[in-house]
Amino acid sequence: MTCRRGALIVLEGVDRAGKTTQCLKLVQALQQSGREAEMMRFPDRTTVIGELISSYLMKKSNLEDHTVHLLFSANRWEMVPLMKQKLEQGINLVVDRYAFSGVAFTSAKPGFSLEWCRNPDVGLPKPDLVMFLQVNPGVAEKRGEFGTERYETSFFQSTVHQRFEELMEDKSVNWRVIDAARSIEEVHNDIKLLSENIIHFSENQPIGMLWS
Ligand code: NYM
Numbered sequence: 001m002t003c004r005r006g007a008l009i010v011l012e013g014v015d016r017a018g019k020t021t022q023c024l025k026l027v028q029a030l031q032q033s034g035r036e037a038e039m040m041r042f043p044d045r046t047t048v049i050g051e052l053i054s055s056y057l058m059k060k061s062n063l064e065d066h067t068v069h070l071l072f073s074a075n076r077w078e079m080v081p082l083m084k085q086k087l088e089q090g091i092n093l094v095v096d097r098y099a100f101s102g103v104a105f106t107s108a109k110p111g112f113s114l115e116w117c118r119n120p121d122v123g124l125p126k127p128d129l130v131m132f133l134q135v136n137p138g139v140a141e142k143r144g145e146f147g148t149e150r151y152e153t154s155f156f157q158s159t160v161h162q163r164f165e166e167l168m169e170d171k172s173v174n175w176r177v178i179d180a181a182r183s184i185e186e187v188h189n190d191i192k193l194l195s196e197n198i199i200h201f202s203e204n205q206p207i208g209m210l211w212s
Helices: 019-032 048-057 065-077 080-088 099-106 114-121 137-141 154-167 184-202
Strands: 008-012 037-041 092-096 129-134 175-179
Touching (some): 008 019, 019 092, 019 184, 065 099, 080 092, 092 184, 099 114, 129 184
Parallel strands (some): 129 175
C-alpha cells in the first residue's frame, strides 16, 4: 500500500438512537481536522436494490422475509468495490448502519437465527470500529417520527435491542458502547475521540473480513 488507508467506522443502534446526526457531525469534524472523510448509509436507497428495500420499508410493497434479508445484504455487497476503493485512497468512511442492523432486525422476526442472518454478510469489509449508540427503546420512541416505517414499534425495537446485545458478545468485532441518552455534543465528543484513535491505529493495517 502506497498511502495510508482510511478507517471503516460504523455507527449502529436501534431506530432514533441518533446515528445519522452523529455520522454527519463526525464526518464534518474529521474534515475540519484535515482528514478525508465521507459518509455512507445502509440501506443505500439510491440503487435498484435499494429502491426495492425502500418501498418495502415504506410498506408500499411486501417482500418475503428471507428475500428482503438477502436484498439488504446484496445492497451492502454492491457497494464493496466503491468502499474498498475509497479506503485504499485514504478516505475514512463513516457508515450509518451495516451488517449488524441486518442481523439484528431480521433475527428479531420469528424463526430467524443469528447464524442464518449473519451468513450472507460473511466476508464484507470488516469495520475497524463499531460504535453502538445505546438508548433505551422507550427514549428513542419519544424522539419523534417513530412509527412511520416498517419495524418502528416499541415491541419490535426492544427485540432488535436484545439481538444487538447478543451480537456485541462477539469479540472478533471491535464494539464500543456509547451512552447516547446524553446531549448531542457529549455523545459527539466520545465518538470523535474513539474515531481519531482508530484512524491512527488502522492506517497501516490491512482491511479485515467480517465474521470470517
Ligand atoms: N434495516 C437496515 C434492516 O432491517 N436490515 C438492514 O440490513 C439494514 C441496514 O431498515 N428500521 C432496517 C433498520 C431500519 C431501516 O432505516 C432503515 P434508516 O432510517 O434508513 O436507517
